[in-house]
Amino acid sequence: MMDILLQEDSIISPLGFSTSENINAIKAGNSGLQFHANSRFQNGGFYAGIIDPTFLADEFSALGDAKKFTKLEQMMLLAIQSVLNNNKQIDLKTTALIISSTKGNINLWDNPQNFSEDRASLNSLGKIIQNFFGFELQPIIVSNACISGGLAVAIAKRFIQAGKFDNAVVVAGDLVSDFVTSGFQSFQALSNSLCRPFSKTRDGISLGEAAAAVLVSSEITKGDNIALIGDASANDANHISGPSRTGEGLYKSIQQGLKEAQLSASEIDYLSAHGTATVFNDEMEAVAFNRAGLNHVPINSFKGFYGHTLGASALIETILAKHSLLNNELYPSLNFEELGVSKPINIIQNLVKKELQTALKTASGFGGCNLALILKKINNG
Amino acid sequence: MELKMSDLRTELKQSIIEQLNLEELSIEDIDNNDSLFGDGLGLDSIDALELIVLLEKDYGIKLTDPNQGKEIFISINKMAEYIESHRTK
Amino acid sequence: MDKARNLFITNSIRIKNEKISLKKETILSFDKEVGFSQFSKDAYKILELKYPKYHKMDSLCKLGILSSHILLLNQEIDADTALVFSNSSSSHDIDLKHKQSMENIVSPAVFVYTLPNIVLGEISIKHKLQSENVFFVEDKFNAELLLDYSETLLNSGKASNVVCGWLELKNDQYDVFLCLVSKNGEIPFTKENLEELYGIENE
Incomplete structure (x- = not known):
């Protein structure tokens, strides 16, 4: 069986707008989690990892007009652009686009800005990403709860091994929306402070938002x-x-x-x-x-x-x-x-x-x- | 007082059946001492969360610690007792 | 993909326009005026599902449980049966209900259904399937994607059988096509056959 490789990648998160910025932040012990005001909470807010929209729009301005794209689209487009920049030889006619998200642009339901109602759907998200870069293959959208982003990589591998295509750009993204926050709150699943995985005092999750992309390929590179x-x-x-x-x-x-x-x-x-x-x-x-x-x-x-x-x-x-x-x-x-x-x-x-x-x-x-x-x-x- | 308490129990059964969509059960099927979880009504963790919502909506009782539910949602009798002493509406 | 030639559509179900058909034959039909809520209740009774949890589910899950129940009745399937589902509007129906509840007190029993793959969990629980699941969101019925992905699961040995198809529900309108794919049957598992079986009601 051929080797399936994880090539160029990118992470867009509160910790930074590239994989290396993210890893440097992790090595420095910096967390993206901060207190955010929200009237749903008795103590006035909750801890979450939220990307500053102004920083994001600044970063996105190198790619296009930030006003024409939702926050999540900006994040996902930035992630893919960075992967493509480092793989200039990649052929978008034959490269698959696999998108993973649980709720996509669901925040538009609370705050539609100037976007059409349909923009909140996952299919719209797929088209926006496909057309922005000119992928010719119809995007494959995976929405499978919290395993989505990893499952999308597995799907890329399975299709490549079956000979459907040689390369796939896998992109994943989700936002901290009132839709999701209110739901996890009703589940009493949110931590009162910062989430503490595997610890005795753990009391729930902290939500976060991020996007990431990776090129999955059967083509091996040097090193x-x-x-x-x-x-x-x-x-x-x-x-x-x-x-x-x-x-x-x-x-x-x-x-x-x-x-x-x-x-x-x-x-x-x-x-x-x-x-x-x-x-x-x-x-x-x-x-x-x-x-x-x-x-x-x-x-x-x-x-x-x-x-x-x-x-x-x-x-x-x-x-x-x-x-x-x-x-x-x-x-x-x-x-x-x-x-x-x-x-x-x-x-x-x-x-x-x-x-x-x-x-x-x-x-x-x-x-x-x-x-x-x-x-x-x-x-x- | 006696009558009021038993009314509350009937009311609770009715709203539990409705809120938790226990369509195939009627008030008569639920005994005041039946355990709500496990072998009794067989409710699960999502039902427990819905019962917390029910307490807030119908009786103005806000549970902030999910573990509190374990001591309250034992049976209709236990729930009724708790509601009687904590209700704000 | 030589192995694919040995795969067959063992059984298939179609639910649309108040009508349930199994392998192209109508087994149950309802009055056109009946909305989804009444349809799902009536079908549950007539088909004798006897599964009280059904009443707690959101509409998409009810639709999935109904259709998979009929599809898998008297079929020999094991725990390694994968579920490969798709639709266009994800969990839109229950998403709207959650949004409405956000204005008052949010219901956890509503929120838990606001992901399209929950129906795969409900079907897995009912039929004791501990296998691969995926939920794809597509513009419209995409036979090629279902075929290709199901084949990769079956040919790589990641699953023994596959239930794949389309499970769409929006604005009280429903459109379901599910098929059981295994090594037994007469209808070859091909894109053309998938499209033909899905298309019956669309002609």
Whole structure:
């Protein structure tokens, strides 16, 4: 089977407008989470990772007129532009465009600005992105809750291996909207302060917004490459919002992913967890990781840096896992205090320099969906 | 007082059936001491959140700690007792 | 993709215009005046679903549970049966309800359905499927995408069977086409056959 590689990538978030800015912020221990006023909350607001619209519009002005594009479109277009800039030879006639988002431009429902009503739909988002760059293939839009961004990468791999196309630009993005905030608040799932993945004192998620893009390709480049060598998704078939107590779907997807990658759990150097910081999610993950024999593997959650960026999170964290492997660096799990799950896991607490070859990225979401992606470093001289 | 309390129980059953879409149940099917979760009515975590909404909407009771629900949503009797002593409307 | 030649549309269901057809044959039809809410209640009773959770679901999930129940009745499927669904308006119907509730007290039982893939979870729970799920959002019915993706899942061994199709609901109008794809059957799993089976009601 041909190698499927994660090539150029980009992350647009409160931590910066490029992958390197994001990684520098992570290394400096900076979080994108801040207090934002919101009248829905008794204490006057909530902690979330929100991109400053003025900074964003400034950055976007190099690409086009910011007034003509929604905030999310600006973020996603910037992410793709950066990927294309570094791959000038890429042929947009044959390159697939795979878009992932849970709610797209849903914030237009509260504040339509000058945009048409239809602009809030995911299909409109697809057309805007497709036409902006001139992709000839019709975009593939994936909306599969919080695993969307990672599932989109798996879909790219599956189609490339089946010979449907050679390259795919995968882009993911979601916003912190009143629509989503009010919903998670009704679920009593939002943290009262900053989210604290896997910690004893964790009390819920912090929301975040971000976009990311990556070029998935069968064409190997010189030097170190990161390949996606295993991918699987599995449903818990248990509950639509409550994580399975046995971590069934997550366990199963990890097993299937390892099988395809022909690796055992002991050969995984780094585990990038979902780690939303709700009581039940983090516990479920710890159970599944222990069942899979991954309890000794260094593990982190990036939610303390970004908050939960929903449909973007699994793509951002896949990109960060890729750079962990390339840089031989393990990044700390921000806001971690004392371990608060019933099974042992090996949380990364400080920046560690270490030779790394393989990584496992997992994600889980509403609807009972789970995903495992396995990355491996390949050297091409 | 006796009558008022039992009215409240009937009212609660009715609104739980409506709010949680328990279409195949009627008031008579629910005993005041039946457990609402688990083997009793078989309610789940989303139902628990809806019951919190019901307390706020109908009785002006705001639960801020999700764990509080566990001690209140045990049975119709327990819920009624809690509502009687905490209701603001 | 030689292996694809061994894949068949084992069963298919179409729900549109108050009519439910299985493999092109109408099995149930309702009065044109009946809105979705009444249709979903009547169909539940007539088809004897006996699944009380149904009443708690949003309309898109009801539609998915109804159609998959009929599609999979008496079919041999295992837990490795994947779900590959698509539609045009995502979870628009319940999104509107959540938006309305935002003006007062938000209902968690409404919010939880504001993602299109929740129906895949509901179907997985009912039929005990622990496999691959994906929800694609497309302008219109895209047989090629469903075919190509289902084939990659089946040919790579990631799934043993696939239920794929179109599950659309907007403004009380519904349009459903689902098919079970497996190694058994007579109708080859091709783009043309998918389009033909979907198109029956559109002619």
